[in-house]
Structures are given as C-alpha cells and as structure tokens.
Amino acid sequence: xxxxxxxxxxxxxxxxxxxxxxxxxxxxxxxxxxxxxxxxxxxxxxxxxxxxxxxxxxxxxxxxxxxxxxxxxxxxxxxxxxxxxxxxxxxxxxxxxxxxxxxxxxxxxxxxxxxxxxxxxxxxxxxxxxxxxxxxxxxxxxxxxxxxxxxxxxxxxxxxxxxxxx
Numbered sequence: 232x233x234x235x236x237x238x239x240x241x242x243x244x245x246x247x248x249x250x251x252x253x254x255x256x257x258x259x260x261x262x263x264x265x266x267x268x269x270x271x272x273x274x275x276x277x278x279x280x281x282x283x284x285x286x287x288x289x290x291x292x293x294x295x296x297x298x299x300x301x302x303x304x305x306x307x308x309x310x311x312x313x314x315x316x317x318x319x320x321x322x323x324x325x326x327x328x329x330x331x332x333x334x335x336x337x338x339x340x341x342x343x344x345x346x347x348x349x350x351x352x353x354x355x356x357x358x359x360x361x362x363x364x365x366x367x368x369x370x371x372x373x374x375x376x377x378x379x380x381x382x383x384x385x386x387x388x389x390x391x392x393x394x395x396x397x
Contacts, residue, residue: 297336
C-alpha cells in the first residue's frame with residue numbers, strides 16, 4: 232500500500248488470462264501461494280531451495296542469497312533499470328525483514344547494494360511500513376490466543392480458528 236505497487240489478488244489472476252505469471256519469494260506447489268494451475272509461462276525468483284524445475288520458463292532460485300529482493304534487484308541493476316523511491320523503499324524493507332535486520336545470511340558483498348537502495352528509499356514510507364497501525368481485532372486476537380494457550384513442556388499451542396490478517 233505504501234509503495235504503491237498495483238498488485239492483483241489471486242481470484243483476479245485466476246479468472247483472467249495472462250501470458251506470464253511471476254512468482255517472487257515462492258515457488259509452484261510449495262503451499263505458500265494459491266497458484267493451482269501452470270500458466271503458459273511461469274517465472275520464479277526465490278532464495279529457498281528449488282522444489283520443481285520442470286514447470287518454469289525461467290527461474291533464478293538461489294539459496295545462498297539471504298533475500299529474494301537481492302536476487303531481483305541484482306537483475307535490475309545489471310540491466311541498468313532505474314527504480315523510484317517507492318520501489319527502493321520496498322526493496323529495503325524486504326531485505327531487512329528477510330535477513331532479520333541484515334543478520335541472517337548477510338555478506339559484506341551486499342553492503343553496497345543495500346546502502347545504495349537505502350539512500351534512495353523514502354524514510355517516511357519505511358517508517359510507515361515498519362510501524363503500521365494495527366486494527367483492534369489484531370490485539371483482540373492476540374489476547375484470545377494468549378488466554379487459550381496450552382503448554383506441553385516448553386511448547387505453547389493455541390487454536391484461534393480463523394485469524395484475520397491486518
């Protein structure tokens with residue numbers, strides 16, 4: 232919302248014909264996306280291990296990259312495709328969250344890429360994303376979950392049924 236990228240929801244995608252579908256930070260039949268058909272052309276960019284290569288027209292699956300955003304931005308940078316402040320802000324946020332604030336899997340070789348994006352990013356947008364206001368249902372659900380948690384040793388379990396996503 233803050234970075235103003237016009238994403239389409241899955242029901243729209245499924246009910247309309249597209250020549251190409253791009254999966255980012257996910258892969259076909261991994262369970263973390265609703266894609267249940269193979270489009271004519273399917274492309275995937277991901278930093279998780281490759282699951283199934285035969286369905287892709289093109290893929291860059293690189294488990295050594297700490298974030299899919301780094302893989303994507305490397306292509307944009309290689310082909311001298313300029314991005315605006317909104318996209319830079321999105322890339323910075325994606326990299327920060329996927330790497331746990333540059334701790335998980337981070338290598339010095341990514342410093343220049345990240346700093347370049349950070350300089351270009353809109354800091355107010357980043358702040359709005361990182362400190363988003365949450366609806367009251369979020370906190371009500373959290374209270375419900377905590378009040379209905381059962382422990383088995385050091386593991387806590389709670390069944391909240393359907394949880395709204397803010």
